[in-house]
Amino acid sequence: MSVAAGPGGPDESRKLSAADRAYLKSIPERVENELATIAAAIDDDKVFIVNGVDHVVHHWQCRFVAHQLDRGSVWNNHVPVALATGYLAAGVPDEWLSPPMPTMMSLDEVRALPRRHACGHCAPKLDAPQRRAAERPSLYS
Numbered sequence: 001m002s003v004a005a006g007p008g009g010p011d012e013s014r015k016l017s018a019a020d021r022a023y024l025k026s027i028p029e030r031v032e033n034e035l036a037t038i039a040a041a042i043d044d045d046k047v048f049i050v051n052g053v054d055h056v057v058h059h060w061q062c063r064f065v066a067h068q069l070d071r072g073s074v075w076n077n078h079v080p081v082a083l084a085t086g087y088l089a090a091g092v093p094d095e096w097l098s099p100p101m102p103t104m105m106s107l108d109e110v111r112a113l114p115r116r117h118a119c120g121h122c123a124p125k126l127d128a129p130q131r132r133a134a135e136r137p138s139l140y141s
């Protein structure tokens with residue numbers, strides 16, 4: 001695929017720089033790496049996705065976070081924005097222009113958040129069962 005200079009709008013007349021082309025070429029591998037990272041997180045019991053300053057917690061299979069895990073679509077939406085900035089051609093490290101990955105946490109990590117809200121749709125059970133005092137970890141052991 002080539003993007004030729006032409007009589008179209010500003011997008012069509014803009015030539016891709018070498019940095020832009022290298023960036024585009026790298027995207028399939030980035031998507032694969034991100035999907036592998038997500039799969040490894042799930043394997044590592046990081047099955048919750050935490051969003052926003054209010055720490056809304058979803059199970060990774062919740063439909064309200066599916067768009068964050070669909071890395072192909074995330075990148076498809078991101079690439080035109082990244083190219084339009086011109087930052088790549090200006091030499092900004094292209095990692096800076098990657099779309100954010102979902103924040104994935106284990107149940108223990110979620111419980112350690114100062115505040116959190118369970119998604120009303122997938123409603124993950126986040127509260128620790130009540131433990132007797134003798135079962136609580138000691139600070140001194």
Ligand SMILES: [Zn+2]
Pocket residue numbers: 057058059062063064065119120121122123
């Ligand atoms: Zn949810």
